[in-house]
Amino acid sequence: xxxxxxxxxxxxxxxxxxxxxxxxxxxxxxxxxxxxxxxxxxxxxxxxxxxxxxxxxxxxxxxxxxxxxxxxxxxxxxxxxxxxxxxxxxxxxxxxxxxxxxxxxxxxxxxxxxxxxxxxxxxxxxxxxxxxxxxxxxxxxxxxxxxxxxxxxxxxxxxxxxxxxxxxxxxxxxxxxxxxxxxxxxxxxxxxxxxxxxxxxxxxxxxxxx
Numbered sequence: 406x407x408x409x410x411x412x413x414x415x416x417x418x419x420x421x422x423x424x425x426x427x428x429x430x431x432x433x434x435x436x437x438x439x440x441x442x443x444x445x446x447x448x449x450x451x452x453x454x455x456x457x458x459x460x461x462x463x464x465x466x467x468x469x470x471x472x473x474x475x476x477x478x479x480x481x482x483x484x485x486x487x488x489x490x491x492x493x494x495x496x497x498x499x500x501x502x503x504x505x506x507x508x509x510x511x512x513x514x515x516x517x518x519x520x521x522x523x524x525x526x527x528x529x530x531x532x533x534x535x536x537x538x539x540x541x542x543x544x545x546x547x548x549x550x551x552x553x554x555x556x557x558x559x560x561x562x563x564x565x566x567x568x569x570x571x572x573x574x575x576x577x578x579x580x581x582x583x584x585x586x587x588x589x590x591x592x593x594x595x596x597x598x599x600x601x602x603x604x605x606x607x608x609x610x611x612x613x614x615x
Contacts (some may be wrong), residue, residue, distance in 0.1 A: 469499040473508055480512070488512065503533050510538070514545040521545035536565070556597050563598075 472495035479488035489512050495505040510524035525542040528534050534542070539562050546555035559579075567573045579591040599606045 465498050466502065469495040469502050469505055472498070473502075473504050476508060476512075485512075485516075489516075501531075503528070503531065506531070507533075507538065510545070511541060514541050514548065517548040519549055522549060522551075536562070552597075559595075560598050 472491045476488045476491035476495065479485075479491065489509075492505065492508045492512055495502065496509050499505055506524050506528050510521055510528060513519075513521035513524065522542075522545050525534070525538065525545055528538060529542070539558065543555050543558045543562065546552075546558060563573055563579075576591050576595070579595070595606060
């Protein structure tokens with residue numbers, strides 16, 4: 406209430422309601438009042454321009470994160486259709502949200518849909534691919550019968566695995582990582598890499614030499 410009274414007084418000074426009060430004001434006072442009104446309006450407009458967009462973007466990110474949590478929860482209980490819909494809504498709301506991109510890529514890979522590759526490529530473009538993401542990306546390429554690209558990605562993964570672990574993965578580990586039903590499927594792709602000289606197949610549990 407104490408702060409309100411000066412504001413009311415200022416408003417009455419800027420815009421007097423009585424004709425007598427208007428007559429008592431000088432031309433300079435009225436001009437000053439008009440200038441102050443314009444400055445206040447410009448200041449409010451500047452605040453709206455500066456803060457409205459960040460506030461809107463923050464609200465969008467918050468809601469997208471909520472949709473992503475709901476999508477994962479629905480997927481865990483087997484409600485795939487609604488889970489995918491919420492993941493799509495999250496991506497539509499925030500196309501650069503890393504979690505939304507990753508979740509859509511995961512869902513479409515499991516569904517063997519071609520859209521998966523688009524999302525994995527976008528995640529790669531943002532330099533946000535994790536080792537698990539890379540494995541799923543190879544699986545997505547294999548789902549589309551894009552074997553040449555899948556082998557290139559597989560070669561890169563084998564090189565990184567050897568650098569990180571000090572040894573190449575076993576056939577069983579490769580089959581498990583990329584969703585092959587049996588180690589023989591992994592063997593076929595490894596033989597293709599060996600044929601072009603990217604790796605060497607040798608006897609033993611791991612059977613790969615880079």
